[in-house]
Amino acid sequence: MLNVALLGAGRIGQIHAGNIAGHPQCRLAFVMDVYAPAANALAEKYGAKVADLDTILADSSIDLVAICSATNTHADLIEATARANKAIFCEKPVDLSLQRVQSCLATVREAGVPLMVGFNRRFDPSMAHLQACLRDGEIGETELVTISSRDPGAPPAEYVKVSGGLFRDMTIHDFDMARWLLNEEPVSVYASASALVDPEVKALGDVDTAVVTLTCASGKMAVITNSRRASYGYDQRIEVHGSEGMLQVTNQLESQLVKSVANGVVAQKPQHFFLQRYADAYRNELATLIETLAKGEVLYPGGNDGLQALLLADAALESLKTGKPVAPQSLL
Amino acid sequence: MLNVALLGAGRIGQIHAGNIAGHPQCRLAFVMDVYAPAANALAEKYGAKVADLDTILADSSIDLVAICSATNTHADLIEATARANKAIFCEKPVDLSLQRVQSCLATVREAGVPLMVGFNRRFDPSMAHLQACLRDGEIGETELVTISSRDPGAPPAEYVKVSGGLFRDMTIHDFDMARWLLNEEPVSVYASASALVDPEVKALGDVDTAVVTLTCASGKMAVITNSRRASYGYDQRIEVHGSEGMLQVTNQLESQLVKSVANGVVAQKPQHFFLQRYADAYRNELATLIETLAKGEVLYPGGNDGLQALLLADAALESLKTGKPVAPQSLL
């Protein structure tokens, strides 16, 4: 039985809390949140205790710390947990600054603790199925990865301000998927992007609609298209073209109901947003974490995956500023 | 080059006229219709002549007579053409009376002329593909054939009166498909049916919504569902369940356009009605007719197919009247 402390009792922390409580091999022991009522409510619901960081890290019964707090606290909490010699799960991103990510990962390496970064999509059954087919050569050599990722609606300006921008906040998931599916690091990133959805986004210097092209040394490519707004729900599709065929993950719809009426054959919309669409992915992510720790194997995706995805995001941003393709490694 | 005379210049006659004119190995020589303006217009469009029956049958250059006139003229025209020793294509049905069909087919047999009955669906690319898969054993042994057949809207009362009723007019196509796909004659027919669409249909003693179950001696079954009205277009689906899988023909939609909006993912409706849905089938039917005649092989579907389908329709009607399953052969 693994004892888990949860840092952060917000939207995503609640998802992980439910999964931890429901998993037969682990137990939610502690909850911490800067907003006390949130910590109390979550702790009560699952029979956990509320505690501060020092208490949690000093408690020798705690095996795993799950970091689901605000992005700007991630790196500090990872380092503190690493020094306390506990396994770490951290929601993406490690940090918005490349330098800070590098120093944080150095601390983790020194401490020798296991670290998983929460790129949940790798654990979605359909995405994982696609990756397994690629790995098994079912469509020959991978040639082009196409990722369509659109949120149902633009976030509030307050969020946009601290998000690190579209590429570091939203596209970063797609960068991770692209790396995972290409199975090769891109050597060039070109981004074209606009603020078409929300004038406030433009005022804040961010973009909400983007096309990013990644090119590998072997000639393999990936193209990512993003929008902060899809009137029809959360649009999450992946397509891989290979030498012997194509694999696609289509949208998961709200139900299997189809209505045929005078104006057409109407299927349901895609599931609303990530909490619905990736509910299974979050469950599988935790299960993999627990199973991998139990086996004593290396966690994945790990710190370097977090770093590489951020490198691609920063390269996209640099490309957008300069109007030219950018080599990600040149930013290190 | 095959010379063809067309009897009947109505809706279905016009379809065949276009196909005859467009086929590189035949020529539309004559058009006949009781309504002179229709005959004239069609003849002019395709460079054919208008003529009466005697002239047509006396013309030794005519190889094939295509009968597309009113149902109650079919049997007489078939017999006259047979006696003139010309090949015959006749739209379904041969006649609404079993006895008349039998006597008519006897005449054709005596004359020894080739006869094709216009069960066009056998020539639809998707339906033909399904049948070929069955024939090749791709889903093992056939166990259950399910046919959904719904018209976009109820016909006018005037038509219903002379149609012979739902089973002889509309279901007859489905009976032919069922026989073709079961590849065995049903020994029992049970029909349940209602007049739900149009009160006038009820007043005329007919039905517009039906479920018909066909059972074979081997235990294989078919179930046909019909409606005279589908608000979403012409619904034409077939499904065959076999020992090793299932084959389905889905609806052909008006276009490949799909619209995703706030209220769902909207595909186009099925193509409107038989003239659109079976345009390819009519073309292939003619091509098969010409090719089979050229090879001197036996035409299919032939007179017996027309007879057997009518037997099933009459059995369904008898079942509806008596409330019991009926053996089709018992009606001969």
Place this chain on the structure above:
Amino acid sequence: MLNVALLGAGRIGQIHAGNIAGHPQCRLAFVMDVYAPAANALAEKYGAKVADLDTILADSSIDLVAICSATNTHADLIEATARANKAIFCEKPVDLSLQRVQSCLATVREAGVPLMVGFNRRFDPSMAHLQACLRDGEIGETELVTISSRDPGAPPAEYVKVSGGLFRDMTIHDFDMARWLLNEEPVSVYASASALVDPEVKALGDVDTAVVTLTCASGKMAVITNSRRASYGYDQRIEVHGSEGMLQVTNQLESQLVKSVANGVVAQKPQHFFLQRYADAYRNELATLIETLAKGEVLYPGGNDGLQALLLADAALESLKTGKPVAPQSLL
């Protein structure tokens, strides 16, 4: 917090145990099973106690008894629980004998305890969505309900022997769906059926492939097709044709992955069997039970739903024996 005792720790009992344990408003207190190791394992997993029936029924803290044991124990356990004045959830069927069902339900009525019968499909999100659309008139008046229900593989002969036959064991779910969607009791049942899948089924006097037609006084109809074997997975589709459109629930596939290769565009198979396909339905069923009890409202589907579905099953069996349509009420 509702205290629940589970009678029966087999396949379906394990499903309910997990859902009870995971629901925030109830607690699994007791497990009983004739096979002690099964009871022990399940009790341990969820922190419950193993007990015998008397102990459970005598324990005043128990609010709800969930009966998931063998079919032939259902009626006795329902009656015992009713006399102990506890709420009852019972897996279908109440019993295989109409007379026994009637006497059992009389006992429940006298005791005045709430009873839910486990027709889980009513709680499947897609099926429930379809029914809500019908209720709201989204396709006008219901005219024809078509239910396709096929198991992935035939059950072992041992099971077939005690199952009560295809209609009482498998089709009974479809009869419940038909009643629910027709929203009117059928007055006539006609069944045609064969043993095509497994010779042993035939030897046991049962069938494995069936077409059942239900007709209502208003003229509305339902047609159910069943097979004990679908090589491509658990086939669970529903289609309702109404005066203004059609509603369909399509199969839920194993994942959203689609592979396009030289031999076609390959989507995944339907989910394997009821435990996968109806996982959400079982969860929603329990949630509805708890919520309805909390509100003090009448549970549904209730004892009469169990009775009516069995009446239809018996009518189908009688129809198969006599070769004629049967009025279900005539069997009471």
Place this chain on the structure above:
Amino acid sequence: MLNVALLGAGRIGQIHAGNIAGHPQCRLAFVMDVYAPAANALAEKYGAKVADLDTILADSSIDLVAICSATNTHADLIEATARANKAIFCEKPVDLSLQRVQSCLATVREAGVPLMVGFNRRFDPSMAHLQACLRDGEIGETELVTISSRDPGAPPAEYVKVSGGLFRDMTIHDFDMARWLLNEEPVSVYASASALVDPEVKALGDVDTAVVTLTCASGKMAVITNSRRASYGYDQRIEVHGSEGMLQVTNQLESQLVKSVANGVVAQKPQHFFLQRYADAYRNELATLIETLAKGEVLYPGGNDGLQALLLADAALESLKTGKPVAPQSLL
């Protein structure tokens, strides 16, 4: 009745010949081809005459000249026809050289004759339906156009050599679609491309796999992905994301047959190649040409559409060479 002369009796010329012969308002009068047997066969099939260019252009009965010959003859034949004062239909491209296209179009302008360039996809029913929806504002403002265009197999090296390269030969159709759907000229083109399919393509200095991003001044974007090889058939999909929804044109499959078996639910492949996929488009293209000429309106797509698509192709090529985005107008 429009009299048409066809220059070029190859694969695409044969398609147009059949459509011309089948259209009620025009007639195939002449066929010309440098390979006499091809011209003779086609002329005989449709009752036309074989003639040389001078005879055709001198014949005052000829209203329209359809140019379907080799690409390097297009510009000369357009100019000769323009000087002979006849309407012109020319397969794409006008020429592979921007300068030659400009001088050729100047000649056409001076002559004042109507010219249609054969961008057939604009006349595909599904693509045209999509564009009409955009025009009518059905998904609000257009934000992102995504075009997937993949050939079933790579062309022979002989063809690649004279094709002008992937962008001028294949992508040019997609550039035309992008311009048509964006309804705004792109100001920037960025291309990333590789030779992954065929080593010979690489040896010839060409590419076979490409991602091209087009950006407009308004911020609207288009992304085109190409491959010379799709093992599953001709892949032709378009997707437009707008402020109020998404429109997609999916692939047209070989038939409506779907097979469910142990390894999945298998739909048919996309139609093999452009002759099958765009058969309707070619027919509609001719019908629009004839109708527009009859009304005396301006033909579309016209010479400037040919020029703009070539500009985008050349910008893509320049981008690929320089590794930077290119402004198309800068190439004029």
